[in-house]
Amino acid sequence: MAQGSLRRGTEPSGWRGSTRILSRRFLAPAVFELELERPAALGFRPGQRLRLRREGCERDYSIASSPGEDGLRLLIRLFPGGKMTSNLAASAPGTVIEGSGPHGYFLFDAAGKTPVFVAAGTGIAPFRSMAASGAAGFVLLHGARTAAELFYRGFLEARAARYVGCLTRARPPLPAGTRPGRVTDALREDLAPGAYDFYLCGRSEMIRDALQVIDARFPQARVFTEPFS
Numbered sequence: 001m002a003q004g005s006l007r008r009g010t011e012p013s014g015w016r017g018s019t020r021i022l023s024r025r026f027l028a029p030a031v032f033e034l035e036l037e038r039p040a041a042l043g044f045r046p047g048q049r050l051r052l053r054r055e056g057c058e059r060d061y062s063i064a065s066s067p068g069e070d071g072l073r074l075l076i077r078l079f080p081g082g083k084m085t086s087n088l089a090a091s092a093p094g095t096v097i098e099g100s101g102p103h104g105y106f107l108f109d110a111a112g113k114t115p116v117f118v119a120a121g122t123g124i125a126p127f128r129s130m131a132a133s134g135a136a137g138f139v140l141l142h143g144a145r146t147a148a149e150l151f152y153r154g155f156l157e158a159r160a161a162r163y164v165g166c167l168t169r170a171r172p173p174l175p176a177g178t179r180p181g182r183v184t185d186a187l188r189e190d191l192a193p194g195a196y197d198f199y200l201c202g203r204s205e206m207i208r209d210a211l212q213v214i215d216a217r218f219p220q221a222r223v224f225t226e227p228f229s
Helices: 084-092 121-131 153-158 183-189 206-218
Strands: 015-028 032-036 049-054 055-063 071-077 096-103 114-120 138-144 160-167 177-178 196-203 222-228
Touching: 032 084, 032 196, 055 071, 055 084, 055 121, 071 121, 084 114, 084 138, 084 160, 096 183, 114 183, 114 206, 121 138, 121 196, 138 153, 138 183, 153 160, 160 183, 177 183, 183 206, 196 206, 206 222
Parallel strands: 114 138, 114 196, 138 160, 160 177, 196 222
Antiparallel strands: 015 032, 015 096, 032 071, 049 055, 049 096
């Protein structure tokens, strides 16, 4: 199993400065989508991150929008007691925020093998950006507690060769296109033998467990990871 980051091509233009909130909407009780005004100086590639700064806090968020969209779409989980996420969740449209970007090299290689996107929770954000930028024909395993937290499902399912929602807290009967358990269960039990490139985005524990399954079942695969805490 080969791990790494894709670093080909011209780097997008960098930006450091201020932007402002255009809108905020909650997609679940503890998850909201934040749309920011896109600075003219900011260029990015699908899969990259934006770094925001507020009142001494600094945090990276994967960009869910495509480079062709006017705004910057971020998918953010509200953590109890989290200073940064609580601040963003309470900020009204028009609020000015400092930031920089783009950051990261979690980039899609269209010339590779069959892509398998593996996301947990808000880790779906960079895959939404990739799909909005033309990626299609991928296998997507999205882990969530319930079907209501399969964010961007309709958008992504229409572009995927196969979409599987892996639900940890849902009770039968489960919606079509979903299964009980975690994404690692789907990797272990549902993915047929083959040649794949794996893209993993989510908490470091999920990525660790997924790497163990991939190493055992698909030792020749390339793997690209984007962990977050």
